[in-house]
Amino acid sequence: MAGALGGMFANQPPGPPPPPPGPPGGPGPAGLIPPPAGLRNPNNTLVDELEASFEACFASLVSQDYVNGTDQEEIRTGVDQCIQKFLDVARQTECFFLQKRLQLSVQKPEQVIKEDVSELRNELQRKEALIQKHLGKLRHWQQVLEDISVQHKKPAEMPQGPLAYLEQASANIPAPMKQT
Numbered sequence: 001m002a003g004a005l006g007g008m009f010a011n012q013p014p015g016p017p018p019p020p021p022g023p024p025g026g027p028g029p030a031g032l033i034p035p036p037a038g039l040r041n042p043n044n045t046l047v048d049e050l051e052a053s054f055e056a057c058f059a060s061l062v063s064q065d066y067v068n069g070t071d072q073e074e075i076r077t078g079v080d081q082c083i084q085k086f087l088d089v090a091r092q093t094e095c096f097f098l099q100k101r102l103q104l105s106v107q108k109p110e111q112v113i114k115e116d117v118s119e120l121r122n123e124l125q126r127k128e129a130l131i132q133k134h135l136g137k138l139r140h141w142q143q144v145l146e147d148i149s150v151q152h153k154k155p156a157e158m159p160q161g162p163l164a165y166l167e168q169a170s171a172n173i174p175a176p177m178k179q180t
Helices: 046-062 064-068 072-107 109-157 162-171
Strands: none
Touching: 046 072, 072 109
8 A cells, every 4th residue: 555655655746746936035934935846855745745834824824924024915925825835735635646546446446336335335324314313303393293282172172261160170179978
């Protein structure tokens, strides 16, 4: 597997090289703009570049140079460059993994089919659980509606008026016991 990921770990970016960051004296604090492609460390990997560009994004947002700076356009330009660099490296990383996925599908098509079947099974289980959850809620609300309809039927069956209430209340009182 490590051999399959060789391009990622040997600085062989699959996509086009990132655009140059701009002139050396350009906007942004020193150290946040990466060096031109020719000056990169040959041991850098795509993952290292992604991590470095991600850290540069945060560094550019919390840098004291930006906090103390007064030129908002310069700050915005520097931050935009860092974010663009991160997005470019992220695209290269995505492209790398897509190429590896394509190679896998060509070399081992049965593996891709197994993964698809596994994903479909997981999706079916998730949807079955969701159906059971909704059925439980449906049964609950059906019971609530049934209880409400029963409660509304009871007053209609009972006679109306104050005398009817007294008759019903007295019917529930036990009869007095006869003395012998």
